Amino acid sequence: MNYAKFWNTGEEVYAHKALLANFKDMTPPEGRKEGIKGVLEASQSFRKIVPNLHVEVEHLLIAGDFATIRYRFKGNFNGKMGEVAGQGQVVDFPAVDIYEIHDGKITKNWHLEDYNTFFSQVK
Template sequence: MRKSTRTALSAALLPLALLAPVQAVEQAEALPITKHVAVAGDEAQARPLILAALRYAAFWNTGDEHYARAALAADFTDRTLPKGRPQGLEGPLQASKGFRKAVPDLSAEVDDLVVAGDRVSVHLHFKGHFTGLFGEVQGKGQVVDFQAFDLYRIQDGRIADNWHLEDNLTLMQQLGLVQN
């Protein structure tokens, strides 16, 4: 086998080997499985970063505060803080509770996860049905299907900083708050 073929094959198999220890924790904690993982650097050093990212994804998937508390650092900073949302842990907790009132069956999948140094980039895919209340608007069962991208800086196995971008235009169109 040529060296370039071996390297490509090793890179293709890396996520499976890399995630084995994380999957053991995953089974105990019901963390989401990511569809694609890429790691630049040392596999062992990437594991706690992946675990923190998957715990935070599990929080968005389930709404269970335990996952947010396990994933976020005590001094967590949201670097793209939406107006009106508190800084720190309380911000995501508030956002999740509020959005789950509108979309009680909300789920989040991890489509892509990329680790480089102390950074993790995550491509999330949210789905559900707008059956609850969003502000003063009552849902009628509309399908909710939108994506988000997060960039985390992880320190000591927890997310210290988060930059995020959600496809809010698609979401607002699906909720019927903005015309197509």
């Protein structure tokens, strides 16, 4: 749940509590840096365009060394993404993460965000 707290607050301390030092993002977007640094930069970048970002855990399933979380990302698009400038549009989209856990921390993460919904909301 520390990683969920990180996405909800943007506070780096939660990412460091949740992720092993050799954490690996198994489905990184093009251009994202590896490891914890990439995650921290992704959060900072997204919070520039959705500064009031709030992330809720809608579902959590734990099976052995794996956890699956269904998230809901909400806020208002007030920044700029490419050529699109935000005007306070409401954003509300789901994401799903699968974590491999070792020693109580996330070592690998597979994720899928519903960017089709996000982009349809910020047009």
